[in-house]
Structures are given as structure tokens and as C-alpha cells.
Amino acid sequence: MKRIHHDVTSICAFISTRKLVITKIRAGKQRFKETASPHDLAEMLEKSNTLWGTKLDYFFFVSDGDAPDNIDLANVVSSVESGAIPGFILVAYQDGGVISVSNKPYPFQEDAEPAAWWYVL
Numbered sequence: 001m002k003r004i005h006h007d008v009t010s011i012c013a014f015i016s017t018r019k020l021v022i023t024k025i026r027a028g029k030q031r032f033k034e035t036a037s038p039h040d041l042a043e044m045l046e047k048s049n050t051l052w053g054t055k056l057d058y059f060f061f062v063s064d065g066d067a068p069d070n071i072d073l074a075n076v077v078s079s080v081e082s083g084a085i086p087g088f089i090l091v092a093y094q095d096g097g098v099i100s101v102s103n104k105p106y107p108f109q110e111d112a113e114p115a116a117w118w119y120v121l
Helices: 009-017 038-048 073-082
Strands: 002-005 021-026 032-036 058-063 088-092 098-101
Touching: 009 038, 021 038, 038 058, 038 088, 038 098, 058 073, 073 088, 073 098
Parallel strands: none
Antiparallel strands: 002 098, 021 032, 021 058, 058 088, 088 098
16 A cells, blocks of 8 residues: 655644654665654755655665565665565655555555556656
8 A cells, every 4th residue: 555645744644643763774786774753854854845756765664663674765665565565665655645555454555546556766
């Protein structure tokens, strides 16, 4: 399930009330993981409005535990959508917005537009 969000307030509230862990995963040959906060998600949304077709070098993995080791965006999208990895991911959309990817609908996705057209470049 893919949705595009132009406001991350409900996502941040969902994460905070459930005390979920946000892991920032940087792309590259050596993938780097660090803990992030809801503030970082709001910053991602702001940055997405200035990407103009490019992409950020990171995405967020959100769950109630640690992110899997050594994951890249393409693999984690298919693993999250299939339910093989629990949780959801958040990716900056290069023309503004944040894409959420999950295996099941979450309350914060109810008012968001479907984004089945989105794929990993």
C-alpha cells in the first residue's frame, strides 16, 4: 500500500503515541542507520519540496523495534509490502511530499492519496 502525504502531522502523532522507532537509513555502498525523530520527518517533507526531480540519500523505516541490517530501498519496499518485514517506510517524493509504504492500512493513510504509481528509481 503506497500513499502520498503533503502533511506529516498525523504520521508524527501516530509514531509518537505508539512509541515507534524511526530509523534513518542512508543509501550507498555502506548503508548507515541512525535513530531519527518525528521532527526529522517534518524536515524530510520540507526538503521534498526542493528536490525538483532528484532524491534524498536516505529514507525512514518505522517499526516497534530495530530496522533490519543491510537493507536498501528497493528490497525493503517489496519486503514491507509483502509483510515479510513488519513496519512501514517513509520516502521523500522528488516532486514534493512523503510516500508511505506499508502492508496494511494505517490510520494516518486514510486521508492520503493513493500512490500506486510510485516506484524506486
